Amino acid sequence: EVHLVESGGGLVQPGGSLRLSCAASGFTFSSFEMNWVRQAPGKGLEWVAYINRDGSKMNYADSVRGRFTISRDNAENSLYLQMNSLRPEDTAFYYCARDPGGQQLAFDYWGQGTLVTVSS
């Protein structure tokens, strides 16, 4: 059974940094592209970042490009999101989501999410 577990969320001041982790199990992690998707409380879903299978290609939403970095460790079956220069509008639940590997970017399995709150 596919299992994705996020961690690392919490309260951080504007301008601060936070590193999220996602532990994957139940599938061959290195064979799948991965993503981060976020959801501000009471709002809709927003795709944040993508990484390919070997970590050599990444892509970001315009809203986070230059501030967030997605990475992965296939030996540890883990996905990461380094978030710098955080803003109040980055407050959200952050989900890691597996890409099923079809013709376009998409998501089939999601973690339960970790809450990031950016506030002074």
Next chain:
Amino acid sequence: SYELTQAPSVSVSPGQTARITCSGDALPKKYAYWYQQKSGQAPVLVIYEDTKRPSGIPERFSGSTSGTMATLTISGAQVEDEADYYCWSTDSGGNHGAFGGGTTLTVL
């Protein structure tokens, strides 16, 4: 940036058919995916590649497309189907994706 448009809410009585639509310019060329999100829970994939249903998703969930519109149909909606539903797709170049704004389905 690419945009997908959904109606904010749909309401049906139990046993009726609920139809949730999603419009986007690239939908004739790109697949639509549908996600169900119940209150306080993570999203769950209910339809992929326009019409396919993942294992474990009830047969009452189906997907279709016509031109620039994708439709999620719940035939014989049940109270447990109450949730927010989001469509997802990408632009024609495949470089930019978007979720629709979400549709809240009420079954009562």
